[in-house]
Amino acid sequence: MRREFKxxxxxxxxxxxxxxxxxxxxxxxxEGTFDVVGIATNVSVGLNLIKKYQPDIVLLDMNMPDKDGxxxxxxxxxxxxxxxxxxxxxxxxxxxxFRAMKIGAKGYVLKTMASAQLIYAIEEVLNGxxxxxxxxxxxxxEYFQQSFREETAKQESTExxxxxYLTQREEEVLELLTQGITYKGVANKLFISETTVKTHxxxxxxxxxxxxxxxxxxxxxNNGFLSxxxxxxx
Amino acid sequence: MRREFKxxxxxxxxxxxxxxxxxxxxxxxxEGTFDVVGIATNVSVGLNLIKKYQPDIVLLDMNMPDKDGxxxxxxxxxxxxxxxxxxxxxxxxxxxxFRAMKIGAKGYVLKTMASAQLIYAIEEVLNGxxxxxxxxxxxxxEYFQQSFREETAKQESTExxxxxYLTQREEEVLELLTQGITYKGVANKLFISETTVKTHxxxxxxxxxxxxxxxxxxxxxNNGFLSxxxxxxx
DNA sequence: CTTTTTATAGACCATGTGGTCTATATCTTT
DNA sequence: AAAGATATAGACCACATGGTCTATAAAAAG
Numbered sequence: 001m002r003r004e005f006k007x008x009x010x011x012x013x014x015x016x017x018x019x020x021x022x023x024x025x026x027x028x029x030x031e032g033t034f035d036v037v038g039i040a041t042n043v044s045v046g047l048n049l050i051k052k053y054q055p056d057i058v059l060l061d062m063n064m065p066d067k068d069g070x071x072x073x074x075x076x077x078x079x080x081x082x083x084x085x086x087x088x089x090x091x092x093x094x095x096x097x098f099r100a101m102k103i104g105a106k107g108y109v110l111k112t113m114a115s116a117q118l119i120y121a122i123e124e125v126l127n128g129x130x131x132x133x134x135x136x137x138x139x140x141x142e143y144f145q146q147s148f149r150e151e152t153a154k155q156e157s158t159e160x161x162x163x164x165y166l167t168q169r170e171e172e173v174l175e176l177l178t179q180g181i182t183y184k185g186v187a188n189k190l191f192i193s194e195t196t197v198k199t200h201x202x203x204x205x206x207x208x209x210x211x212x213x214x215x216x217x218x219x220x221x222n223n224g225f226l227s228x229x230x231x232x233x234x
Numbered sequence: 235m236r237r238e239f240k241x242x243x244x245x246x247x248x249x250x251x252x253x254x255x256x257x258x259x260x261x262x263x264x265e266g267t268f269d270v271v272g273i274a275t276n277v278s279v280g281l282n283l284i285k286k287y288q289p290d291i292v293l294l295d296m297n298m299p300d301k302d303g304x305x306x307x308x309x310x311x312x313x314x315x316x317x318x319x320x321x322x323x324x325x326x327x328x329x330x331x332f333r334a335m336k337i338g339a340k341g342y343v344l345k346t347m348a349s350a351q352l353i354y355a356i357e358e359v360l361n362g363x364x365x366x367x368x369x370x371x372x373x374x375x376e377y378f379q380q381s382f383r384e385e386t387a388k389q390e391s392t393e394x395x396x397x398x399y400l401t402q403r404e405e406e407v408l409e410l411l412t413q414g415i416t417y418k419g420v421a422n423k424l425f426i427s428e429t430t431v432k433t434h435x436x437x438x439x440x441x442x443x444x445x446x447x448x449x450x451x452x453x454x455x456n457n458g459f460l461s462x463x464x465x466x467x468x
Numbered sequence: 469c470t471t472t473t474t475a476t477a478g479a480c481c482a483t484g485t486g487g488t489c490t491a492t493a494t495c496t497t498t
Numbered sequence: 499a500a501a502g503a504t505a506t507a508g509a510c511c512a513c514a515t516g517g518t519c520t521a522t523a524a525a526a527a528g
Contacts, residue, residue, distance in 0.1 A: 101375060102382050130375040137371045141335060141364040148336050180449035195507050214448055215414035429477050
């Protein structure tokens with residue numbers, strides 16, 4: 001155990017429940033490896049304490065009255081210290097977990113969890129890892145997959161996706177339209193005459209059941225036409 | 235132990251490494267609660283076996299030569315049995331994990347993991363849960379957060395996002411443009427004359443540095459103008 | 469209390485866009 | 499060999515779109 005040689009990690013607690021706040025502070029103090037540099041019962045006060053003490057980690061309650069926890073995460077990360085945020089909540093609400101992780105929480109733990117697990121979570125996060133207990137990560141992934149299923153379902157249904165009726169050439173033309181190129185430009189790119197482009201475009205309108213290029217482009221985007229190229233990141 | 239009363243779960247294995255395939259089959263047979271109904275060294279054969287035996291779960295290797303694992307997941311889910319897929323891989327490649335989970339894998343385990351953990355993973359998935367070992371879920375989340383950081387960074391930068399220069403009214407007009415509405419339509423919706431709309435639109439073009447409505451709409455979409463309303467799910 | 473910004477709107481004009489119809493040449497499919 | 503789909507393209511025409519300039523009233527900023 002070289003615990004005593006290691007510098008204590010600075011921890012800050014934000015929770016509107018004062019009892020709980022004090023409880024955690026006791027727990028962390030007993031552990032001996034942490035230095036609870038401040039506690040706050042709301043985000044605004046918490047932010048000021050963070051500016052003052054620049055803690056290594058903030059335990060942030062998600063369910064607070066005025067300013068909510070999600071907003072808190074955003075504002076803490078805007079401070080641009082590398083303060084890590086461990087989200088804390090009474091409920092395993094999938095949506096809340098998802099959004100918290102999305103905006104950069106390094107972990108998410110339930111208040112009902114054993115104190116040993118809380119300690120472990122804090123240590124993992126301090127070591128640069130991301131910690132989600134199995135139960136919560138399970139919830140997260142259900143939600144995550146659900147949202148993608150809905151997205152792909154929307155793209156693939158819409159009564160058999162009208163995009164599939166387009167010919168090869170029409171797809172090429174549509175792709176250029178989605179880059180905001182004029183008839184003349186498309187004609188030059190594809191080495192065909194402007195009127196040919198117009199013919200293709202008109203056929204595209206027919207097939208997609210729209211009346212102008214903007215609507216065609218919007219249809220293409222909303223129905224996954226570009227997803228392979230544009231949305232690569234996600 | 236009411237293990238012997240429970241119906242054995244049907245398992246199918248797909249892995250281009252035959253040694254490994256047999257190894258896992260042995261392991262699962264020894265366990266006694268699983269019935270390995272088939273093994274395959276490529277996705278095509280595997281798909282046929284799935285159609286024949288309708289297994290409860292498929293262990294699918296991600297790193298295979300011809301048809302890759304991701305495609306395999308998609309094709310299995312297209313079969314529309316509720317066969318669960320547990321992805322199996324030699325490497326903890328974040329991108330691969332992310333994409334596998336995105337398209338519906340119920341879990342992801344490394345080949346280097348202890349057999350007890352593999353068994354546990356299979357059982358969790360069979361129980362309808364999603365299983366990602368802590369190390370992998372950590373990797374996943376880093377990648378996940380990274381992709382969102384890039385997205386918001388792109389939206390907020392682009393040299394101070396030209397969208398921020400738009401006035402309230404101009405934003406309203408632009409929003410209607412992104413719905414594929416004509417000048418006349420916008421004029422009616424906002425109770426102003428058509429020429430006023432044109433003036434606004436021209437100012438929008440100036441500010442966004444584009445020459446036509448399609449480009450303006452594309453700019454808006456690519457720079458997060460609609461993200462609050464459209465991308466709610468994510 | 470000026471000055472600037474914003475929302476409003478008219479006039480005029482060039483041209484890009486979309487609708488419709490016709491007409492080949494090629495390539496598939498039957 | 500005949501029929502159908504596809505890519506090509508011309509001719510019109512109506513009108514929506516975009517560019518530019520001017521102008522006014524109200525609101526915000528200085």
